[in-house]
Amino acid sequence: MSSNAPSSPAPKSGLPFALGAYSLWGVLPLYLVLLNAVNPFALVGWRTLWTIPVCAIAVAARGQIAEVKAALSNPRVFGVLVISSALISINWVVYIVAVQRGAFYAASLGYYINPLVNVLLGTIFLKERLSRLQWIAVGVAAIGVAILAFEAVDTLYISLTLALSFAAYGLLRKRVPVGSLPGLSIEVLVLAIPAVIAIALAPQASSGLNADFGLNALLFGAGLWTAIPLLLFATAARRMEYSTLGFVQFMAPTIVFILGLTVLGEPLDPVRLVCFLFIWAAIAIFCVDLLMRARARRRPAPIA
Numbered sequence: 001m002s003s004n005a006p007s008s009p010a011p012k013s014g015l016p017f018a019l020g021a022y023s024l025w026g027v028l029p030l031y032l033v034l035l036n037a038v039n040p041f042a043l044v045g046w047r048t049l050w051t052i053p054v055c056a057i058a059v060a061a062r063g064q065i066a067e068v069k070a071a072l073s074n075p076r077v078f079g080v081l082v083i084s085s086a087l088i089s090i091n092w093v094v095y096i097v098a099v100q101r102g103a104f105y106a107a108s109l110g111y112y113i114n115p116l117v118n119v120l121l122g123t124i125f126l127k128e129r130l131s132r133l134q135w136i137a138v139g140v141a142a143i144g145v146a147i148l149a150f151e152a153v154d155t156l157y158i159s160l161t162l163a164l165s166f167a168a169y170g171l172l173r174k175r176v177p178v179g180s181l182p183g184l185s186i187e188v189l190v191l192a193i194p195a196v197i198a199i200a201l202a203p204q205a206s207s208g209l210n211a212d213f214g215l216n217a218l219l220f221g222a223g224l225w226t227a228i229p230l231l232l233f234a235t236a237a238r239r240m241e242y243s244t245l246g247f248v249q250f251m252a253p254t255i256v257f258i259l260g261l262t263v264l265g266e267p268l269d270p271v272r273l274v275c276f277l278f279i280w281a282a283i284a285i286f287c288v289d290l291l292m293r294a295r296a297r298r299r300p301a302p303i304a
Contacts, residue, residue, distance in 0.1 A: 014239025026255025050223025144278025
C-alpha cells in the first residue's frame with residue numbers, strides 16, 4: 001500500500017566540502033611560492049589583515065554577528081581565542097618559512113603527524129583512551145620521527161612545530177564554545193595589531209607595502225585562501241562522520257608531498273623516504289582503526 005506521507009529530505013553530503021577544503025590546503029604551496037619575495041612575518045600579517053574583511057562579510061551573510069559579540073563579551077572564551085590566535089599565527093609563519101625554504105616534505109610530514117598528535121593530546125587532556133592499534137600507530141610514527149631527528153634535524157623543527165601548534169590549536173578550539181567562523185573572525189581581529197607591526201618592521205623591500213597591483217592581488221588572495229577552506233571544512237565537519245573526515249584529512253599532506261616531488265622539485269633523500277615510509281605505515285594503521293570503529297558503531301545492537 002502506498003503512503004501519501006511526504007518523505008524526509010535526504011541528508012546533504014559533506015564530502016564535496018571536505019574535498020574542496022583539503023584540495024585548497026594541499027595546493028596552497030603553489031600559491032605561496034608566488035609570494036616568496038615577501039618577508040614571512042609580513043606575509044602572515046597581510047594574510048591576517050585580508051582575512052578580516054572576508055570573515056566580516058561571511059559572518060554578516062550567515063547571521064553570526066551575535067555569536068561574535070557573545071564570544072567577545074565572555075572573558076574565558078576570549079582568553080582562549082587569544083591563545084589559539086597565537087598558535088595559529090605560529091603555524092602560519094612556520095608553514096610559510098617551510099615553503100620559502102623549499103622544505104615541502106617537512107611541511108607534508110607535519111600534517112601527516114598531526115592526527116596522531118591529536119590522539120595523544122586527547123588522551124592527556126580529554127581523558128580519551130587509545131586503542132591498541134592507535135598505540136601501535138603512535139609508536140611506528142615515533143620511530144619515523146626519531147630517524148629524521150638523527151639524520152635530518154635541520155627540517156625536523158618545521159614538521160614538529162606544524163604538528164604540535166595545529167594540534168594544540170584544534171584542542172583549544174574543540175573545548176571553547178564558539179563556532180568555526182566566529183572564532184576565526186575573533187582570532188584575526190586579535191592578530192590585527194601584531195600583523196600591522198610585523199609588516200611595519202619587515203625590510204621595506206620585502207614588506208609588501210610598495211607592491212604593484214599583481215602582488216597586492218596575490219596578498220588579498222591569501223586572505224581568501226585562509227577563510228574559504230576553513231568555511232568549507234566547518235560545513236563538512238557538521239555533515240560528515242568524524243571517522244570519514246579522518247580519512248579525507250590525509251589528502252592535503254599527500255598533495256603537498258606529490259607537489260614537492262614533481263612540480264616543486266625538492267629532492268627526496270633516502271633518510272626522508274624511510275621516515276615517510278614509517279609515517280605512512282602509522283597512518284595506515286590509524287585508518288584501519290578508524291574503519292573498525294566506524295563499523296562497530298554501525299553494527300546493530302544484539303536483541304535481548
